[in-house]
Amino acid sequence: MPPSSSKFPKTTRLLRGGQFQKVYRRRRSVSDRILIVHGCENDLEHARLGLSVSKRVGNAVVRNRWKRAIREAFRLIQAETSPGIDLVISPRRGATPDALMIRRSLKSLTQRLACKLG
RNA sequence: GAAGCGGACUAGAUGGUCGCUGGUUGCCGCCCAGCUUGGGCGGCGACGGGAGGAAAGUCCGGGCACCACAGGAUGCGAUGGUGGGUAACGCCCACCGGCCGCAAGGUUAGGGAAAGUGCCACAGAGAAUAGACCGCCAGACGGGCACACUAGCCCGUCGGGUAAGGGUGAAACGGUGCGGUAAGAGCGCACCAGCAGGCUGGGUGACCAGCCUGGCUAGGUAAACCCCAUCGGGUGCAAGGCCAAGCAGAAAGCAAGCCUCGCUUAGCGGGGCUUCGGGCCGAUCCGGUCUGCCGCUUUCGGGUAGGCCGCUCGAGACGCCGGGCAACCGUCGUCCUAGAGGAAUGGCCAUCGUCGCCGACCGGCCUCGGGCGAUCGGCGAAACAGAACCCGGCUUAUAGGUCCGCUUCAAGC
RNA sequence: GGAUGGGUGGCCGAGUGGACUAAGGCGGCAGUCUUGAAAACUGCUGACGUGGCAACGCGUCCGGGGGUUCGAAUCCCUCCCCAUCCG
Numbered sequence: 001m002p003p004s005s006s007k008f009p010k011t012t013r014l015l016r017g018g019q020f021q022k023v024y025r026r027r028r029s030v031s032d033r034i035l036i037v038h039g040c041e042n043d044l045e046h047a048r049l050g051l052s053v054s055k056r057v058g059n060a061v062v063r064n065r066w067k068r069a070i071r072e073a074f075r076l077i078q079a080e081t082s083p084g085i086d087l088v089i090s091p092r093r094g095a096t097p098d099a100l101m102i103r104r105s106l107k108s109l110t111q112r113l114a115c116k117l118g
Numbered sequence: 119g120a121a122g123c124g125g126a127c128u129a130g131a132u133g134g135u136c137g138c139u140g141g142u143u144g145c146c147g148c149c150c151a152g153c154u155u156g157g158g159c160g161g162c163g164a165c166g167g168g169a170g171g172a173a174a175g176u177c178c179g180g181g182c183a184c185c186a187c188a189g190g191a192u193g194c195g196a197u198g199g200u201g202g203g204u205a206a207c208g209c210c211c212a213c214c215g216g217c218c219g220c221a222a223g224g225u226u227a228g229g230g231a232a233a234g235u236g237c238c239a240c241a242g243a244g245a246a247u248a249g250a251c252c253g254c255c256a257g258a259c260g261g262g263c264a265c266a267c268u269a270g271c272c273c274g275u276c277g278g279g280u281a282a283g284g285g286u287g288a289a290a291c292g293g294u295g296c297g298g299u300a301a302g303a304g305c306g307c308a309c310c311a312g313c314a315g316g317c318u319g320g321g322u323g324a325c326c327a328g329c330c331u332g333g334c335u336a337g338g339u340a341a342a343c344c345c346c347a348u349c350g351g352g353u354g355c356a357a358g359g360c361c362a363a364g365c366a367g368a369a370a371g372c373a374a375g376c377c378u379c380g381c382u383u384a385g386c387g388g389g390g391c392u393u394c395g396g397g398c399c400g401a402u403c404c405g406g407u408c409u410g411c412c413g414c415u416u417u418c419g420g421g422u423a424g425g426c427c428g429c430u431c432g433a434g435a436c437g438c439c440g441g442g443c444a445a446c447c448g449u450c451g452u453c454c455u456a457g458a459g460g461a462a463u464g465g466c467c468a469u470c471g472u473c474g475c476c477g478a479c480c481g482g483c484c485u486c487g488g489g490c491g492a493u494c495g496g497c498g499a500a501a502c503a504g505a506a507c508c509c510g511g512c513u514u515a516u517a518g519g520u521c522c523g524c525u526u527c528a529a530g531c
Numbered sequence: 532g533g534a535u536g537g538g539u540g541g542c543c544g545a546g547u548g549g550a551c552u553a554a555g556g557c558g559g560c561a562g563u564c565u566u567g568a569a570a571a572c573u574g575c576u577g578a579c580g581u582g583g584c585a586a587c588g589c590g591u592c593c594g595g596g597g598g599u600u601c602g603a604a605u606c607c608c609u610c611c612c613c614a615u616c617c618g
Contacts, residue, residue, distance in 0.1 A: 008137065009161090015460065017423085050460065060174090060504050068138095068464055075137070075465095088460095099465070 014050030034095035
């Protein structure tokens with residue numbers, strides 16, 4: 001059953017180390033001032049999200065804030081992005097987790113990534 | 119009112135909306151077992167849960183799990199006033215001693231240096247059974263001055279005496295006074311400080327108070343070795359257990375003698391002793407124990423890194439009463455309060471409350487250049503920080519606010 | 532989540548109670564040699580604050596803070612940072 005547009009169940013997340021490895025091995029990534037996005041095709045009708053937030057970004061509270069902000073942005077824009085892509089998103093080191101900026105950045109980065117994957 | 123000390127509490131609130139997570143439950147779909155009851159997975163819906171005072175650092179102490187385990191000695195590590203609390207502690211409480219503060223109070227690794235060993239740089243004469251550089255003192259010798267008498271004064275050299283003075287140092291082997299002496303010195307005496315021993319009184323005790331005697335002096339350092347007392351098995355939930363899936367194994371090591379017993383009798387098997395090898399008893403030794411060939415041990419290599427359990431009812435929270443100075447303990451009553459796993463507990467909006475700044479306004483108050491207060495509007499701020507098996511502490515980070523007790527100073531009565 | 536090891540000039544690093552704190556090497560600067568450079572050789576060289584016209588002087592600093600000691604890079608406590616390991 002495909003997920004409805006604004007929900008975020010477990011089927012739209014990457015849960016295994018192997019899935020992350022697959023995305024990294026595809027070696028297709030785009031980035032801007034605040035985010036780095038790795039991408040890879042999957043055989044599903046929808047996109048899936050994985051998060052990789054390094055300890056260098058900040059302490060646990062800052063890392064949680066990043067993850068929530070990116071998840072929220074992904075949840076809101078997943079209907080308009082191209083389906084069938086697995087994404088692994090990492091924040092850049094100097095950036096601050098601002099919800100509006102992340103949503104705008106994520107939208108353009110996923111479009112660029114879809115072009116790159118062909 | 120000003121300054122300060124100690125302690126406790128809180129960690130914005132309410133509502134709406136969109137999400138996440140696991141629990142209970144209803145419906146639907148698939149799978150397994152099937153006579154039925156059932157079990158598992160997924161989706162949708164409803165109901166009620168969903169971070170902290172430090173969840174942090176991992177600095178201590180436990181519970182729990184696995185491994186190991188007769189015991190003794192040595193070693194290693196930790197702790198260190200006394201008494202209590204505790205499951206335990208390096209924690210807490212009370213008290214004692216030292217230091218700081220006018221005080222409330224704060225702080226204290228606070229056993230032993232008259233068991234032993236080591237060290238105390240530089241400077242200084244001498245640095246721990248001390249030491250004569252300058253100085254002080256008398257003596258011998260030589261020289262000079264003065265020489266009538268007492269025999270004097272000065273300089274130099276020599277070997278002595280002397281710890282009162284100078285100087286060095288973080289530290290120089292008690293302080294003051296009197297006597298004493300060639301000069302001096304606890305050399306003698308008095309007082310003071312400090313020490314040792316004994317006695318008396320108080321206290322469970324650390325210790326306190328007093329008296330007597332002694333010798334006159336004992337340096338510091340044990341967060342140097344050490345001694346004494348007490349405590350301590352190791353590893354950690356990635357412990358550990360079950361299920362599923364999956365690959366590929368290789369190398370090394372694994373005694374000898376004697377006695378005895380059994381059998382299908384010249385071979386095989388069992389038991390005991392001695393020596394030897396190996397493992398374990400955390401490091402060493404004594405001592406003990408297991409084992410020595412067709413299965414074990416060790417090392418290297420390969421494969422998985424999926425699911426379930428452990429996983430939250432516990433030294434549990436709250437309240438009353440009782441015991442105790444207190445930490446804390448006990449009876450009774452009520453309650454169940456997060457369990458994730460690429461890792462949930464959040465985003466947005468509105469209203470209210472707190473604080474700060476700016477502006478407007480008031481028939482409020484005053485020491486009237488201004489300050490305080492009330493009302494309204496706008497803008498801004500709200501910390502430190504995220505459970506990862508669970509508890510008890512410690513340490514560190516922390517915006518704003520509330521309350522309680524106490525001290526000193528000032529004013530009024 | 533748990534367990535270990537380590538922080539010394541710009542860099543690598545010795546020093547594990549003794550004075551002006553700091554061995555040695557790399558690097559940097561200046562000089563000699565050269566037409567010029569490289570190599571070689573010789574000498575110098577830490578940062579910050581402060582005083583001074585200058586030469587130079589004084590103070591602080593071994594990740595930060597506190598303690599023990601006459602004296603700490605060294606011993607003890609505590610905090611911060613970095614690196615490694617696990618099933």
